Amino acid sequence: MAENGTLFDEEFLKKLEYLNIVSNHMIPGHLHGEHRAKKKTDSGIEFADYRQYVSGEDTKNIDWRTYLRLDKLLLRMFEEEADLPIYIFFDASRSMDHGEPLKYDYARKIAAALCYIGLLNHDRVNLVGYADGIAHEMSSRRGKNQVWHAFRFLESVPANGTTSIEKAFKSFFSHRRRRGLVVVVTDFLDETGFEKAFDLLRYFRQDLFAIHVYSPDELRPQLPDEVLLEDSELGTTERLKVTPGLMDAYSEKFEEHCEEVNSYCKKNGWGYVRTSTEVPFEDLILQVFRQGRFLG
Amino acid sequence: MTFLSMSPLLIGILLGGTAVVVTVLYWLKPPPRRMVVPSKLLWDRLLKEKRRSTLLDRLRWWMSLIIALGIGLSVAAAMGRPEFAWTGGEIPRMTIVIDNSATMAARTPDGFTRWEHAVGLARGLLEQGSVDGEFLILDTSGQAPSTDPGDRRSARAALDNLTVSLGASSQFPGFIETDGPLYFISDGVLVRHAPAQAEVVSVYDPADNVGITAFEVGSVPSVPLEYQAFLEITNASLGSKQVSVRLTGAGEGGLRETVTLEAGETRGRTVDLSGFDRGPVRATVTTDGDVFAADDVAFSFLPVRSRTRIALVSPGGVFLQSALADEPRLRVATLSPQTFDPDVRADLYIFDRWAPEEPPPGPALLFLPPNVPWLAPTVAVLSYPSVSGWDASHPLMRFVSLEDLRIERAVRLGARPGEAGTADVDVVIGTTELPLLIATEAPRKVIRAAFALEDSNFPLQPAFPIFLSNVLSWMMDEQSAVPRSPGRIEVTLADAEVTDLEGAEVETSQVSGRTVFVAADPGLYTVTAGTRRMRVAVGISDRDRTAINASIFSPEDRATAPPEALRLAGEAGNELWVVLLTVATLLVIAEWFTYHRRWTV
Numbered sequence: 001m002a003e004n005g006t007l008f009d010e011e012f013l014k015k016l017e018y019l020n021i022v023s024n025h026m027i028p029g030h031l032h033g034e035h036r037a038k039k040k041t042d043s044g045i046e047f048a049d050y051r052q053y054v055s056g057e058d059t060k061n062i063d064w065r066t067y068l069r070l071d072k073l074l075l076r077m078f079e080e081e082a083d084l085p086i087y088i089f090f091d092a093s094r095s096m097d098h099g100e101p102l103k104y105d106y107a108r109k110i111a112a113a114l115c116y117i118g119l120l121n122h123d124r125v126n127l128v129g130y131a132d133g134i135a136h137e138m139s140s141r142r143g144k145n146q147v148w149h150a151f152r153f154l155e156s157v158p159a160n161g162t163t164s165i166e167k168a169f170k171s172f173f174s175h176r177r178r179r180g181l182v183v184v185v186t187d188f189l190d191e192t193g194f195e196k197a198f199d200l201l202r203y204f205r206q207d208l209f210a211i212h213v214y215s216p217d218e219l220r221p222q223l224p225d226e227v228l229l230e231d232s233e234l235g236t237t238e239r240l241k242v243t244p245g246l247m248d249a250y251s252e253k254f255e256e257h258c259e260e261v262n263s264y265c266k267k268n269g270w271g272y273v274r275t276s277t278e279v280p281f282e283d284l285i286l287q288v289f290r291q292g293r294f295l296g
Numbered sequence: 297m298t299f300l301s302m303s304p305l306l307i308g309i310l311l312g313g314t315a316v317v318v319t320v321l322y323w324l325k326p327p328p329r330r331m332v333v334p335s336k337l338l339w340d341r342l343l344k345e346k347r348r349s350t351l352l353d354r355l356r357w358w359m360s361l362i363i364a365l366g367i368g369l370s371v372a373a374a375m376g377r378p379e380f381a382w383t384g385g386e387i388p389r390m391t392i393v394i395d396n397s398a399t400m401a402a403r404t405p406d407g408f409t410r411w412e413h414a415v416g417l418a419r420g421l422l423e424q425g426s427v428d429g430e431f432l433i434l435d436t437s438g439q440a441p442s443t444d445p446g447d448r449r450s451a452r453a454a455l456d457n458l459t460v461s462l463g464a465s466s467q468f469p470g471f472i473e474t475d476g477p478l479y480f481i482s483d484g485v486l487v488r489h490a491p492a493q494a495e496v497v498s499v500y501d502p503a504d505n506v507g508i509t510a511f512e513v514g515s516v517p518s519v520p521l522e523y524q525a526f527l528e529i530t531n532a533s534l535g536s537k538q539v540s541v542r543l544t545g546a547g548e549g550g551l552r553e554t555v556t557l558e559a560g561e562t563r564g565r566t567v568d569l570s571g572f573d574r575g576p577v578r579a580t581v582t583t584d585g586d587v588f589a590a591d592d593v594a595f596s597f598l599p600v601r602s603r604t605r606i607a608l609v610s611p612g613g614v615f616l617q618s619a620l621a622d623e624p625r626l627r628v629a630t631l632s633p634q635t636f637d638p639d640v641r642a643d644l645y646i647f648d649r650w651a652p653e654e655p656p657p658g659p660a661l662l663f664l665p666p667n668v669p670w671l672a673p674t675v676a677v678l679s680y681p682s683v684s685g686w687d688a689s690h691p692l693m694r695f696v697s698l699e700d701l702r703i704e705r706a707v708r709l710g711a712r713p714g715e716a717g718t719a720d721v722d723v724v725i726g727t728t729e730l731p732l733l734i735a736t737e738a739p740r741k742v743i744r745a746a747f748a749l750e751d752s753n754f755p756l757q758p759a760f761p762i763f764l765s766n767v768l769s770w771m772m773d774e775q776s777a778v779p780r781s782p783g784r785i786e787v788t789l790a791d792a793e794v795t796d797l798e799g800a801e802v803e804t805s806q807v808s809g810r811t812v813f814v815a816a817d818p819g820l821y822t823v824t825a826g827t828r829r830m831r832v833a834v835g836i837s838d839r840d841r842t843a844i845n846a847s848i849f850s851p852e853d854r855a856t857a858p859p860e861a862l863r864l865a866g867e868a869g870n871e872l873w874v875v876l877l878t879v880a881t882l883l884v885i886a887e888w889f890t891y892h893r894r895w896t897v
Binding site: 094095096098099103163187189190191215218221223224226227228229230231232233234236237238239240246249250253254257 | 325327328329330331332333334335336337338339340341342343346
């Protein structure tokens with residue numbers, strides 16, 4: 001893990017600036033997408049529509065000109081933009097503290113980038129580091145002057161403990177939360193599974209974008225002929241005789257696991273992207289934007 | 297099953313030990329490397345499915361162990377040289393005498409030689425012996441290493457080590473005591489007699505052969521500086537033959553002609569070698585269908601021709617002067633002991649009953665010299681010593697017979713390092729106890745007679761001029777090539793190098809101050825020891841060896857070796873240890889194949 005103060009260096013910040021500019025050019029509106037709810041009210045600035053006047057309603061929005069022309073009482077409706085939050089969950093379990101570069105650093109950079117773009121566009125952003133439940137949480141922030149606070153928070157969270165995203169979601173959404181966009185940055189190496197956790201999001205009518213981070217040696221580990229594998233989170237061991245057939249089966253199993261997550265997200269209309277830590281994080285962010293689901 | 301090279305107890309220990317070692321090695325595998333992974337989640341899922349898979353997966357460790365045991369036990373069992381009882385016959389003891397005389401090298405119409413047929417038949421006979429029986433292989437040339445019977449495998453090995461002996465004299469080996477069958481496999485040409493109890497197996501098959509039965513290069517008696525070659529050819533075929541004869545050497549001339557020889561005809565002729573320079577001379581004969589190549593070529597050597605300066609120092613005597621005067625290739629200066637000047641230059645010094653105080657600068661022949669510092673002293677005077685023998689193989693005694701030599705007075709030569717009785721001195725006439733004529737080659741060639749010509753009838757012997765001629769040739773290193781038969785050849789030079797006609801060095805050994813080498817085929821060999829040099833012409837110019845059809849058998853008597861026995865000659869064949877090693881090799885390949893595909897790990 002990078003030392004405090006070095007994870008988000010000057011070069012990283014330059015890349016964030018670049019991402020912000022590129023995202024502005026790609027689709028105007030930034031994060032104001034389909035995640036941003038629009039409701040029609042009787043107050044506001046931007047005209048949206050007419051509707052039939054019902055007896056007893058306030059008469060201040062009756063369009064009298066139309067009444068004179070059509071002899072009908074119609075009320076003017078206005079569109080009001082709702083302030084929907086972004087919840088960024090990043091996996092801070094011990095399994096993230098592996099790979100070269102570290103999956104955990106990579107995940108935090110993604111979280112930082114999304115947080116940065118969100119804050120610069122006046123979105124309300126929550127940062128949550130989770131392991132076997134919520135480990136660290138930065139409460140809801142808005143405005144670009146909160147960027148440094150978010151970065152310091154991300155740098156201060158260590159990777160430790162086992163993984164249970166379900167517990168984290170349960171704990172987080174047990175409090176009253178507004179509907180918003182949940183971004184999860186994780187390696188999906190969760191013994192308790194992800195399905196129940198995602199079902200919770202569906203129950204709370206939250207939108208989800210899952211970012212699956214893995215290191216190259218997870219896809220194709222370099223193992224000797226005989227090896228004693230030790231689980232970094234649980235400390236359990238397994239003796240293996242490594243054969244090409246076993247390695248092929250493992251790779252298939254990995255792909256299968258990724259496909260499970262992808263299918264689940266697709267089935268629920270959620271976004272999913274899988275990335276190796278070899279891919280520059282800014283490329284990944286652009287890929288996230290290009291998926292469209294994230295942007296309006 | 298019988299193990300030929302080990303006792304049952306030993307082979308049991310070997311097999312058991314191998315099994316234990318292999319099994320223990322399988323248990324003593326090094327601990328695996330520990331590696332921390334982010335999560336075993338996917339590995340656990342995968343292994344859960346894998347463990348539910350096939351029986352083969354569960355048995356792979358055992359498969360690997362069984363293959364390794366198979367390899368180890370196969371190799372261990374092969375070391376014991378096993379044989380199954382059913383692979384042998386019932387004869388418990390057997391003796392096979394195989395004829396490996398020169399004519400066995402004759403090729404038969406089927407392309408194999410008589411020798412190969414004989415070996416094939418011997419192999420077939422051995423197969424009839426029981427697995428744990430005793431077998432003895434002997435030959436007619438004394439090559440067989442042991443006269444003690446051994447097992448069937450050692451008999452086969454002895455058989456494989458035998459070769460046709462082109463040069464050695466051949467005879468049925470001495471008394472053989474056996475209570476089993478005695479077989480004699482022969483072509484009946486050079487070895488014609490076998491004991492009555494021997495069951496004779498014939499490999500004789502008539503064939504064509506024309507060979508050189510005599511070849512010699514020598515000087516013309518009337519003109520000693522000129523040389524001639526005598527060449528004799530014999531047609532040993534059953535019909536007449538057209539023979540192409542060639543005689544080649546260094547320079548021009550020689551012979552190239554085609555003659556027709558009737559069956560059994562021998563024809564000799566003399567060829568003038570005046571056109572040849574000093575060097576090897578080679579005679580070859582070629583004819584259609586010739587099956588015996590060893591007698592188709594013969595070699596000799598044409599020596600240097602020049603006049604020799606002789607300094608004869610004698611108080612007076614007619615024999616030496618008159619004998620030397622008859623030699624046209626000599627220029628003789630006769631001196632008395634008083635007029636002898638040590639600085640006089642000569643190619644050869646002859647001292648008659650006198651010797652200088654200092655050794656002469658060149659080779660010397662001395663008859664009854666007085667005691668001088670450079671010669672061994674005389675210790676006694678003998679009257680009428682008996683001439684008990686002479687070394688007929690020495691170049692000085694070529695064509696010399698001393699049957700009627702009588703000596704009235706001689707001296708007994710005293711012992712002295714490097715003289716009579718030691719390795720550097722050749723006793724040419726007499727014995728080591730009573731040497732009458734000795735020859736040394738180092739530091740210079742010296743021939744010393746213990747008697748004066750005037751005290752013997754040697755000058756009156758017909759061999760005396762020949763002896764003098766031999767002395768001149770030996771002293772001047774002019775001798776022609778020494779004829780020898782193929783095989784083991786011993787020359788009188790110590791620590792000599794031997795090269796063949798192409799200049800390739802021949803392996804030698806030293807035996808009692810003599811150089812020994814093996815010449816398997818006809819050729820001209822040069823033996824060099826320091827400044828001394830001699831040539832050995834190896835060939836089988838011999839009518840008996842050329843006469844390959846002079847067999848006591850008729851062609852109808854011939855036994856034929858089975859083709860597989862002919863093919864297997866010299867090979868391991870399909871013996872069980874070969875099969876076991878093949879199995880081990882296949883298992884190693886299988887192990888390698890399955891290991892690299894991780895089928896057995």
